[in-house]
Structure formats: C-alpha cells, structure tokens
Amino acid sequence: MPNWKLIAQARGIEVSAEEMDRLTVVLNALETAWAPLRELAPHETEPAVAYRLSRQEPQA
Amino acid sequence: MNILDAAAQLRANQTTSRRLTEECLARITEYDPRVNAFITVTGEHALAQADAADRELAAGQDRGPLHGIPIALKDVYATAGIRTTVGSLLFRDYVPEADCAVAEKLMAAGAVMVGKTNMHELAYGVTSSNPHFGPVRNPWDLNCVPGGSSGGSAAAVAARMCFMAMGSDTGASIRIPAAFCNLVGLKPTYGRVSRRGILPLDFSLDHMGPITLTVRDAAICLQATAGVDPLDDTSSPEPVDDYMPPVKVSLEGVRIGVPENFYFDGIDPAAQSTTRQMVQLAAGLGAKVEVIRVPDIMAMNTAARVILLSEASAAMERFQHRRAEIGEDVQAMLDQGRFLAATDYVNAQRARRVFRDQFLEIFRRVDVVFTPATPTAAQPIGQKTVRIGDVDEDFRLATTRFARAINLLGFPALSMPCGFDTRRMPLGLQIIAGPFEEKRLLAVAAALEDATDFHKQTPPL
Numbered sequence: 001m002p003n004w005k006l007i008a009q010a011r012g013i014e015v016s017a018e019e020m021d022r023l024t025v026v027l028n029a030l031e032t033a034w035a036p037l038r039e040l041a042p043h044e045t046e047p048a049v050a051y052r053l054s055r056q057e058p059q060a
Numbered sequence: 061m062n063i064l065d066a067a068a069q070l071r072a073n074q075t076t077s078r079r080l081t082e083e084c085l086a087r088i089t090e091y092d093p094r095v096n097a098f099i100t101v102t103g104e105h106a107l108a109q110a111d112a113a114d115r116e117l118a119a120g121q122d123r124g125p126l127h128g129i130p131i132a133l134k135d136v137y138a139t140a141g142i143r144t145t146v147g148s149l150l151f152r153d154y155v156p157e158a159d160c161a162v163a164e165k166l167m168a169a170g171a172v173m174v175g176k177t178n179m180h181e182l183a184y185g186v187t188s189s190n191p192h193f194g195p196v197r198n199p200w201d202l203n204c205v206p207g208g209s210s211g212g213s214a215a216a217v218a219a220r221m222c223f224m225a226m227g228s229d230t231g232a233s234i235r236i237p238a239a240f241c242n243l244v245g246l247k248p249t250y251g252r253v254s255r256r257g258i259l260p261l262d263f264s265l266d267h268m269g270p271i272t273l274t275v276r277d278a279a280i281c282l283q284a285t286a287g288v289d290p291l292d293d294t295s296s297p298e299p300v301d302d303y304m305p306p307v308k309v310s311l312e313g314v315r316i317g318v319p320e321n322f323y324f325d326g327i328d329p330a331a332q333s334t335t336r337q338m339v340q341l342a343a344g345l346g347a348k349v350e351v352i353r354v355p356d357i358m359a360m361n362t363a364a365r366v367i368l369l370s371e372a373s374a375a376m377e378r379f380q381h382r383r384a385e386i387g388e389d390v391q392a393m394l395d396q397g398r399f400l401a402a403t404d405y406v407n408a409q410r411a412r413r414v415f416r417d418q419f420l421e422i423f424r425r426v427d428v429v430f431t432p433a434t435p436t437a438a439q440p441i442g443q444k445t446v447r448i449g450d451v452d453e454d455f456r457l458a459t460t461r462f463a464r465a466i467n468l469l470g471f472p473a474l475s476m477p478c479g480f481d482t483r484r485m486p487l488g489l490q491i492i493a494g495p496f497e498e499k500r501l502l503a504v505a506a507a508l509e510d511a512t513d514f515h516k517q518t519p520p521l
Binding site: 027 | 263264293358359362363365366369392395396398399403404406407408409410411412413414416
C-alpha cells in the first residue's frame, strides 16, 4: 500500500492524526479495488474527457 | 394530482396557476417544518409568476404543459437574484446574476418556481442529512433519510409541495431519492441536458434531470430541458426526440435484459422480489425477457469513484482554506481525492471507454435493462451502515452500488416505483437504456406504470 502519511506530507494535506487513520482505511480499500484496474484499458485508449474546439467567428 | 392532470385542468378552466401555487405553498407551510425539503421558499416570486401564467393562458398564449405548474429546483441550480447555497456554508450568501440553462428553459416553458430544495451538502452524499440546513426527512417515514443528494427535491414532490423538482445525479443522486420516496427520477444521457450554471461537483459524471410523480411528467420535464447548449462544452447536438409516451404503450417485442450476475446478490429480499415482479409484468405485457451478463459493475463503481474523488477535490480545492465550514463526511471525501495520483484519474477515464463498449454490446441484444435501483429501501437518519442479510455495509457504498456505474457510462436511466419493503418503505426499479434512448426508456416505464398503482400510493404525512 502507498504510504498515505508521506503522501499527505508531500502534498501539504493537513489532517489530524485521527482523520489520517480514518482516511488510511478508506484509501487502502480503494487502492485494493483500483490496483487491478489500472492497466485495464488498451494502450491506445484515450481518456473520456471532454475538450472540444470550434472555429472562431472573425470579429466584425 | 400530477403535471399532466394539472395542465389539463388549467386549460379546461377548472383551476388556475395561482390556485395550484397557493395549494403548494400551503403544503410547504404545513409540512416543511417537519420534512425540511426547502432551503429557500420563493412564495411572492411564485405567485407573481403564477398570475403572469394565468394572464397568458387566458389570452391564449400557451407555452406548453409546464405553463403555470409549480416546480422547485435543487439548490445547486443557479437562479438569478435568488440565493443558491449548494447546501453549503461556502455559498450561503451566493446570489447568482443569471439563471442556469435549465432554469432559463423551465421559466421559458412557463413553470412557476416555489423554491430551492435542500440537499446533501455540495451534492456530495446520499443521505441529504445536511449539517448546515438540517436533515431532509422522508415523507414516508420522517425518521428516515429521503436519499440523496437530491433529497429535498424528492421529499418536496412526495409531500406534494410542488409538482416536480429538478435534481442532479453524479453517482445516483436522482435515482436514489426517487426510489426512496416512491417517485420517478430520470437521469438523462450525459450531455442531453445542459449543465451550464450548475455548480459542478464532478465535470464528467454530473447529470441533470427531473424527479416527478409519474413517468409522463418526467417526459414533459425532459422535453422542456433537453437540447444542445453552445455554452456547455459537454452538451450534445443529438436531435431531441418527442419523449411523451403515447396513451397506450405496447411492450410487444421490446427486449428486456435482466442481469443474471451482480444485481440480485446481497440485497433485501423485497428489493429482489419487487424487481422480479416488474420483469414478469413486462413479460405479461408482451416484452421479450433475455437473461444477460453484465460487466464487472464493482470495477465500474471503483473507476467512477476514482473519477468522482479526483474531480470533486479539484473543483473544491479553492475552498480548502475554509475546511472548517465543510461538513465532516464531505470533507473526508474531499481529502480522499487529494491523495489520488493524476495517472489514476486518467486511467479511470480510459477504463471508462472500455466499460462503455462492453455495455454498448449489451444494448445490441436488448433495448433496456431492468435492475433494482437500490439494494434496500431508505434507512434511519444518522445510520452509517446498513445490514443486508448477515453483512453490515457502508450505507453510501451500498446505496449507490446498482446505480453509480451508469453515471460512468453516461447512459440514460430512471428509477420508478415498484413496491414496498416489509416496513412499507418504497423501492425502485431501475431501467437503463442505450445512449439518447430516453424515448424508449420512458415508453417502457410508462407501460409498467399504466399497469400498476404503486405511483398512486401517498406517504402518511
């Protein structure tokens, strides 16, 4: 499992020790479920995020 | 009385918009101190709109079936000159200068807005137990949650404080409260209804849709709100259909997929039996039932959670210096998202295309898929776990288990009344269709509604 406490320190995430303990349980569970899926998509698959452009009308 | 009936009465001069609005406001006055469905009630504003609608209708200017109908908006929809809190202290004094796209369209259709509904803080949760504006209570049992995050919208419609209320659905937040409150909740296809002017929780999973008493009312609301919006990059140019199901709907030849895996595991027996009864009903009405295998829904839920946690934390990062003003459960999820790597977010968005292709394959063989909307009915306020069989599960994860994955797909889905559990708490049937197949989705649901009377049952307020 990732060392969530070190990640918190590195990213400046300021939470109490009690909150960190609770977060660790949840993040470990998510990591366990997510780890096998990281490489699910074939290499050429693009992410499903929206970014569209259209031609801009010239200003009058 | 539903929207269709009220619209007919208005045109037959059997009622007026003012009378309908006054009746809704009277019910808000009587019941909302207990239900807490509203954050802001716009009584004077509504009566002025109602009078204008009556004048227009009397002059023969008819804007369609929503003209003069009292409605409400979840308090995540920006409304010009009317406070829009998003259920949060961060926005407690936020008064938008402009309407969101949906409000623009509903007002253009002549709807009368009676208020802004209470919700889970920042639309980030499934209970609508808001720490700042108080918990919304389920009209079917005031000790229970109405579901969320659009809990105030569902409670308001269930308590007949308005004829419909708009919700938003990022991880089942329309369908869960609809199921828990015996209502119809429609999550349209991603991009079908503009998101412009709605505070984003999750850019790529947020969907806007109505919560109504009946399927045909949902069709009316979708008709009024669907369509391309050049100011919303995620809005779709796909043509808008005529969504209203005919008076008599036939299911002859309609192919209904029923999953043999996942959806009937670990659920309340009542949720299982009520869903299966709806499948039998559909078959009796001429539908062809096919057993299908669905992809790994828990994997889809996990990918959806990675996306949701990442996007919501990114959207709310600017408010982290005010974390003391954010409720404990919401802040915990905002913190979780800040731990995730950018690579995980991108890979979850890539996995999304894989799951979409798997589901598109299913919709080559069937027209719609039937599942339970939730594994159980509503639970008591404050309860963080739910016992299903011998297992105690996190209430949020259990409640979103059947519906969250459909946000990842972006496909249209609705929840409709299908029966009650042993406590007489409502349960919902989830119907899922292929992209932009809302017309078919609503027609199938209307056929089932016409053959049942679950939607006619009223809460014991």
